[in-house]
Each structure stands twice: as structure tokens, then as C-alpha cells.
Amino acid sequence: RHPGWPAKLGPLRVPAGVLAVRPVRLRDAGEWSRVRLRDREHLEMWEPTGVGPWPDRNAYWSWPSQWMALRGLARRGQCLPFTITVDGRFAGQITVGNVIRASLRSAWIGYWVSSDIVRGGVATGAVALVTDHVFDFGGLHRLEATVRPENTPSLRVLGKAGYRQEGLFERYLDVAGGWRDHFCYAITKEETGNGLVSRLVSKGLAERV
Ligand code: ACO
Numbered sequence: 001r002h003p004g005w006p007a008k009l010g011p012l013r014v015p016a017g018v019l020a021v022r023p024v025r026l027r028d029a030g031e032w033s034r035v036r037l038r039d040r041e042h043l044e045m046w047e048p049t050g051v052g053p054w055p056d057r058n059a060y061w062s063w064p065s066q067w068m069a070l071r072g073l074a075r076r077g078q079c080l081p082f083t084i085t086v087d088g089r090f091a092g093q094i095t096v097g098n099v100i101r102a103s104l105r106s107a108w109i110g111y112w113v114s115s116d117i118v119r120g121g122v123a124t125g126a127v128a129l130v131t132d133h134v135f136d137f138g139g140l141h142r143l144e145a146t147v148r149p150e151n152t153p154s155l156r157v158l159g160k161a162g163y164r165q166e167g168l169f170e171r172y173l174d175v176a177g178g179w180r181d182h183f184c185y186a187i188t189k190e191e192t193g194n195g196l197v198s199r200l201v202s203k204g205l206a207e208r209v
Contacts, residue, residue, distance in 0.1 A: 002077030004138030009082075009129040012197065013207040016120025017087040021094060021129050024070055024081045029063035031090035035114045042115040045176045046151055073097070080138065084113065084126050091117055094126045096134055096143070105141040107134070111157075118153070125206050127161040128196035135189040142189075146172060146182035158185045160205065162196050 010020035036043065036058040050057045073079035080096040092113040099107040109130060113122045127145075134140045145163060147154045163185040171179035193199065200206040 002074075004134055005074055005077070005080055007080075007133060007137065009133050010125075011209050012125050012129060012200075013209045014121035014125045014205070016091075016117045016122050018209060019091075019122055019125045019129075019206075020085050020088075021082045021126055022085065023074070024067055024083050024093065026064060026067050028067070028083055028090055029060050032063050032093075033058055033060040035090065035092075039115045042118075043112055046112075046148060046154070047175065049174045049177050070095075077101070080130070080134065082126075082130065084111070084122060086117055086120075086122060090114075091122060092126075094123075094130050096130060096138070096140075099138075099140070101139065105139060107140055107143055109143050109145050121205060123154075123157045124160045125197075125200065127157060127163075128200050128206070131161065131187060132192065132195040132197050135192060136195075140189075143187055145185045147185060148175065148180050149183055155183070155185075160200075161187075162191065162199060163187045164191070 006023045008022045012019045037055060040054050044054060056062065070079060070081035074081055078099050082094045083090060084092040084094055092111065094111040096107045096109050109127065111123050111126060131143055134143065145158055146169060147158065164187065166184045166186050169182045169184050172182040173180055201208060
């Protein structure tokens with residue numbers, strides 16, 4: 001068992017519905033594949049370049065190996081791979097990866113949300129839940145999020161959640177078939193006060209249920 005894993009976070013009411021976060025499951029296959037095959041245009045330009053065609057990489061039968069890889073990393077304490085749900089239904093993923101402990105105690109965070117429920121505060125709520133969790137129970141001190149400068153919605157999510165822009169990483173990640181510049185956003189535990197969720201609640205952007 002590694003600190004902070006497994007965990008169920010929330011629920012939190014946001015404009016889109018009742019948001020919760022829980023570990024990825026093998027039985028997410030059907031919804032994961034259905035949403036991702038439909039949402040290719042919404043997702044592909046922001047995601048790491050994959051091997052093979054989108055329909056193959058996101059087919060029902062490709063989830064079990066991805067799930068197993070994520071579960072293996074989680075069991076080794078290197079990753080916290082969560083499914084996002086809204087009103088109990090699959091709504092996307094949020095993952096804390098590349099967990100480094102010792103004197104760095106840092107990781108990256110990344111997320112995506114189903115196109116039919118975007119603009120309802122889901123990603124912002126999920127980032128707040130997961131950030132508070134890894135600082136309070138996961139033994140981490142810093143989280144980093146890298147975002148393409150063109151990704152206005154994601155930049156907005158990090159701003160609303162309380163992350164700071166630290167700089168520009170040039171030609172940083174192989175995304176959508178090329179080496180893309182990314183802004184680096186980050187947050188450390190000291191900056192979170194009573195927690196990011198509490199801050200969203202006090203701003204009226206979310207409600208504990
Ligand atoms: N132009 C300007 N603002 C926009 C646009 C747009 N085209 N689209 C959305 N927004 C704003 C929304 O209005 C909202 O801000 P507001 O609350 O001030 O109105 C904000 O962007 C989105 O906030 P949420 O509702 O909390 O986020 P949402 O649940 O919609 O999810 C996400 C955002 C995850 C970026 C979603 O659009 C998505 O899955 N995109 C594709 C994948 C992706 O880009 N993932 C992030 C990669 S970067 C990373 O993981 C660190």
C-alpha cells in the first residue's frame with residue numbers, strides 16, 4: 001500500500017452535477033471507449049502522440065492493458081490513476097503520474113473530461129479534490145501541470161483551481177504528432193491554505209454534498 005492509494009474523493013456538487021473521483025476500474029472499458037471514440041476531435045490535439053490509429057488505441061479491447069499498466073504503476077506508488085464520475089456516470093480521467101518521493105516529493109497531474117459535460121466545473125473540481133488529496137494523504141509537496149498555450153479551457157481550469165504559471169517549456173512533449181511548447185503550472189502544499197476544495201466552495205464554485 002502506498003500513501004493516498006486507493007482513494008475515493010468527493011462528492012462535490014458543481015454546475016454539471018455531482019462530481020466524484022475514484023480509482024480506474026476494468027469495467028470502465030465500455031464507457032471509456034465509447035466516449036473516447038466519439039470525442040477524438042475534442043481530445044487528440046492535447047494528448048501524447050500514440051502508437052497506432054485512434055480507433056485502435058481507444059477500442060474497448062485496448063482498455064484492459066492500459067488499466068493493468070496504470071494499476072501496476074499505482075501499486076508501485078508511482079501513479080494515482082482516477083476515473084472522474086458525474087452523477088455516478090463515467091465522465092473522464094484525472095491522473096497523478098511520475099511520482100517522485102525522497103526530497104522532491106513531486107508529480108505531474110493531467111485530466112480530460114467528456115465533451116458532453118464540459119464547461120460545468122468538472123475538471124476544476126476534480127483538480128481541487130486530487131490536489132488536496134495528494135498533499136494531505138499522498139505525501140507529496142508539489143504538483144506540476146503542463147499545458148499547451150493554445151489550450152484555453154485547461155489554462156482556465158488551472159487558474160481557477162489555484163495553480164501558478166512558472167514558465168514555458170519549449171518543444172517539451174510529443175503531443176498530437178509534434179514536439180509542442182507547454183506552459184508549466186505548479187502548486188506547492190504551502191499555497192493551498194485550507195485546501196483548494198474549500199477555496200472553490202467559498203467562491204461559490206462548488207458545494208460539498
Ligand atoms: N474559450 C475560452 N474559455 C473556454 C473555452 C473556450 N473555447 N472552452 C471552455 N472554456 C472555459 C470555460 O468557460 C471554463 O471557465 P469558466 O468557469 O471561467 O467559464 C473553463 O474553460 C473550463 O472549466 P471547467 O468547466 O472546470 O473544465 P471542464 O470540465 O470543461 O474541462 C478540460 C476542461 C479538461 C480542459 C476539457 O475541455 C477537456 O477534456 N479538454 C480536452 C483534453 C484536455 O485538454 N485536457 C487537459 C490537458 S492539459 C493537462 O492535463 C494539465
